Amino acid sequence: MAQNGNKQVFSPWTDPSAKPLIQFKNVTKKFGEFVAIDDLSIDIFEREFFALLGPSGCGKTTLMRMLAGFETPTTGTILLSGQDISPIPPNKRAVNMMFQSYALFPHLSIWDNIAFGLRREGGSKDAIAARVEDMLRLTRLTKFARRKPHQISGGQRQRVALARSLAKAPKLLLLDEPLGALDKKLRQDTQFELMDIQEKTGTTFVIVTHDQEEAMTVASRVAVMDEGRMIQVDTPDRIYEAPNSVYVADFIGEVNIIQGSASQSGDTVDITFAEGQPTIRGTTDKKFANGEKIAFAIRPEKVSISAEKPDDMENALQGKILDIAYLGNISTYHVELPNGQIIKSQIANTRRISRRIFTWEDTVWVSFTDTAGILLKV
Amino acid sequence: MRRFSWFNATALTLGFAFLYLPMLVLIFYSFNKSKLVTVWAGFSTQWYGELFRNEAFLDAAINTLKVAVISSTIATVLGTMAAYVLIRSGRFAGRTLFSGMIYAPLVMPEVITGLSLLLLFIGIGLDRGILTIVLAHTTFAMCYVSVVVSSRLMTFDRSLEEAALDLGCSAFEAFRLVTLPIIAPAVISGWLLAFTLSLDDLVIASFTAGPSATTLPIKIFSAVRLGVSPEINALSTIMISVVAVGVISASLISKRAAVQQKRDEQAADRAAG
Ligand SMILES: Nc1ncnc2c1ncn2[C@@H]1O[C@H](COP(=O)(O)OP(=O)(O)OP(=O)(O)O)[C@@H](O)[C@H]1O
Ligand SMILES: [Mg+2]
Numbered sequence: 317m318a319q320n321g322n323k324q325v326f327s328p329w330t331d332p333s334a335k336p337l338i339q340f341k342n343v344t345k346k347f348g349e350f351v352a353i354d355d356l357s358i359d360i361f362e363r364e365f366f367a368l369l370g371p372s373g374c375g376k377t378t379l380m381r382m383l384a385g386f387e388t389p390t391t392g393t394i395l396l397s398g399q400d401i402s403p404i405p406p407n408k409r410a411v412n413m414m415f416q417s418y419a420l421f422p423h424l425s426i427w428d429n430i431a432f433g434l435r436r437e438g439g440s441k442d443a444i445a446a447r448v449e450d451m452l453r454l455t456r457l458t459k460f461a462r463r464k465p466h467q468i469s470g471g472q473r474q475r476v477a478l479a480r481s482l483a484k485a486p487k488l489l490l491l492d493e494p495l496g497a498l499d500k501k502l503r504q505d506t507q508f509e510l511m512d513i514q515e516k517t518g519t520t521f522v523i524v525t526h527d528q529e530e531a532m533t534v535a536s537r538v539a540v541m542d543e544g545r546m547i548q549v550d551t552p553d554r555i556y557e558a559p560n561s562v563y564v565a566d567f568i569g570e571v572n573i574i575q576g577s578a579s580q581s582g583d584t585v586d587i588t589f590a591e592g593q594p595t596i597r598g599t600t601d602k603k604f605a606n607g608e609k610i611a612f613a614i615r616p617e618k619v620s621i622s623a624e625k626p627d628d629m630e631n632a633l634q635g636k637i638l639d640i641a642y643l644g645n646i647s648t649y650h651v652e653l654p655n656g657q658i659i660k661s662q663i664a665n666t667r668r669i670s671r672r673i674f675t676w677e678d679t680v681w682v683s684f685t686d687t688a689g690i691l692l693k694v
Numbered sequence: 695m696r697r698f699s700w701f702n703a704t705a706l707t708l709g710f711a712f713l714y715l716p717m718l719v720l721i722f723y724s725f726n727k728s729k730l731v732t733v734w735a736g737f738s739t740q741w742y743g744e745l746f747r748n749e750a751f752l753d754a755a756i757n758t759l760k761v762a763v764i765s766s767t768i769a770t771v772l773g774t775m776a777a778y779v780l781i782r783s784g785r786f787a788g789r790t791l792f793s794g795m796i797y798a799p800l801v802m803p804e805v806i807t808g809l810s811l812l813l814l815f816i817g818i819g820l821d822r823g824i825l826t827i828v829l830a831h832t833t834f835a836m837c838y839v840s841v842v843v844s845s846r847l848m849t850f851d852r853s854l855e856e857a858a859l860d861l862g863c864s865a866f867e868a869f870r871l872v873t874l875p876i877i878a879p880a881v882i883s884g885w886l887l888a889f890t891l892s893l894d895d896l897v898i899a900s901f902t903a904g905p906s907a908t909t910l911p912i913k914i915f916s917a918v919r920l921g922v923s924p925e926i927n928a929l930s931t932i933m934i935s936v937v938a939v940g941v942i943s944a945s946l947i948s949k950r951a952a953v954q955q956k957r958d959e960q961a962a963d964r965a966a967g
Contacts, residue, residue, distance in 0.1 A: 412861065413860050417851070422876060423875045423876055436862035484861070
């Protein structure tokens with residue numbers, strides 16, 4: 317197994333003897349005729365921080381609701397610690413869920429909302445109070461403890477929902493967009509808190525997020541979903557660097573997709589993508605038929621821009637700067653090739669903006685190495 | 695503040711006049727000295743005295759209150775349960791039929807409801823009295839309660855119950871700790887509705903009341919047929935006062951709750967600051 321300094325890298329999914337905490341086995345969920353989850357199988361391991369990513373309506377919430385016990389699969393089984401959970405009612409599952417809609421109890425104060433689950437467990441008054449105070453402090457809600465949910469802001473409500481689901485310290489926590497309404501600073505702090513909690517308690521997290529950066533930061537693995545199916549389940553770096561499809565490459569981060577036809581020799585592939593343009597050379601361990609339609613995907617930060625044609629790069633294309641998007645720390649240059657294709661290139665702004673070398677309408681070279689991009693079937 | 699236009703002022707005056715003028719007249723004449731209802735002969739409270747010496751009226755009044763409290767309470771429990779089942783259980787065989795049947799008594803002429811209940815009580819050999827009136831009122835008030843409660847439940851956010859289950863509640867605890875407190879205002883207004891319906895029901899009560907027990911509306915109605923007496927005015931005034939006190943205290947209680955909430959909030963702010 318890979319070593320990282322002294323620390324063993326956490327990757328139970330590569331260990332065939334590891335027992336998954338959650339197993340979806342060919343789970344399909346239909347609402348009437350509509351297929352919300354389509355023959356889905358995944359394993360999630362204990363202590364994982366598993367992030368679900370996907371466009372709106374792809375079935376993330378449905379997946380979570382099946383784990384929490386509010387929906388039953390139409391076909392297939394879900395195992396929790398090797399046990400079929402379908403006969404277990406939601407209140408008997410060692411699972412807590414933070415609802416996308418928060419579902420705070422409007423008639424109870426923030427304090428009582430957080431204490432709600434603890435009181436159901438029994439336990440002494442003092443223990444409950446101490447736990448609630450901890451949660452309030454963690455989510456920075458101490459001063460709102462006596463308020464009702466309708467007397468606080470949207471982001472504060474979200475934190476109450478988070479605190480309420482964390483309070484019982486369950487074995488499995490399902491967080492449906494837990495941080496979406498928070499500002500960046502608070503979101504980052506809370507992310508670290510979550511990771512900290514996870515490290516301390518060994519809780520397994522399944523988290524839905526629309527924020528890729530968040531998924532990248534916190535997740536041990538990321539699952540990209542589309543229309544009820546898992547497209548790719550992998551570590552964040554693999555998802556980013558080695559997407560298995562155009563869909564994933566396009567969904568995660570920014571990417572240039574160049575489509576063309578392949579001609580392979582060994583592990584190098586030359587792609588003809590437009591008349592009058594040089595071919596693009598990439599490397600792969602996959603096999604493509606000669607003339608097969610393929611897509612070349614390359615991240616903008618792996619594309620450089622220069623005034624002269626560089627001679628140390630395998631690929632160099634000439635174009636004209638169409639647009640420059642200034643994002644503070646970086647700028648994205650949109651370069652139009654003669655065939656109309658646009659290539660984005662991201663450059664760190666190491667100089668002040670007034671000292672920028674290139675500007676609109678400049679003719680430049682975009683270049684990248686043959687290992688910088690990835691070849692995908694279309 | 696916006697000023698009243700003369701149109702608003704007129705509309706308001708007319709509206710309130712329509713609502714309250716008859717009652718004011720009635721209250722006014724209940725303090726009339728004369729035995730003739732429409733002839734003013736000076737202020738007196740003698741009819742109130744007479745009223746409290748009239749055992750038949752007092753008995754009827756007590757019966758009415760008993761019936762109203764018991765039947766509206768049972769109707770609220772049953773009606774809330776029915777509404778909950780109808781809204782929550784999703785689709786089951788015969789659901790449409792069931793919900794239709796619950797609401798049928800709403801549109802049924804009271805005479806028919808009363809008659810059918812009468813036939814039922816005779817059929818099963820139940821002696822007519824307080825019990826039969828309570829049963830009859832429960833039956834017809836229940837559907838009003840379930841209409842009020844189910845319209846509240848329809849807008850109730852289901853995920854609140856799910857959250858309660860998720861946090862370890864049984865289905866019943868989720869209802870008791872989350873659903874019921876939230877729909878409580880609807881349940882209370884259902885109860886008040888049932889209570890007032892029972893209080894002033896004449897038709898069904900006259901079918902199901904027996905010689906042993908009669909209610910105030912029946913008593914008043916039969917007394918009025920012999921001519922309106924100032925005693926009836928006095929009785930009606932008392933009823934109006936009871937209702938008014940009830941309504942005012944209900945609104946005071948809710949206002950107090952709002953004020954309390956505000957104070958909590960300010961206390962929280964002070965603790966924060
Ligand atoms: N109770 C239901 N009845 C019918 N269709 C439903 C039901 N619940 C969800 N769906 C459908 O199933 C699909 C998946 O819904 P789900 O809530 O899981 O999406 P999601 O991935 O969580 O989306 P979002 O990111 O917007 O929250 C949607 O198309 C939705 O319309
Ligand atoms: Mg969702």
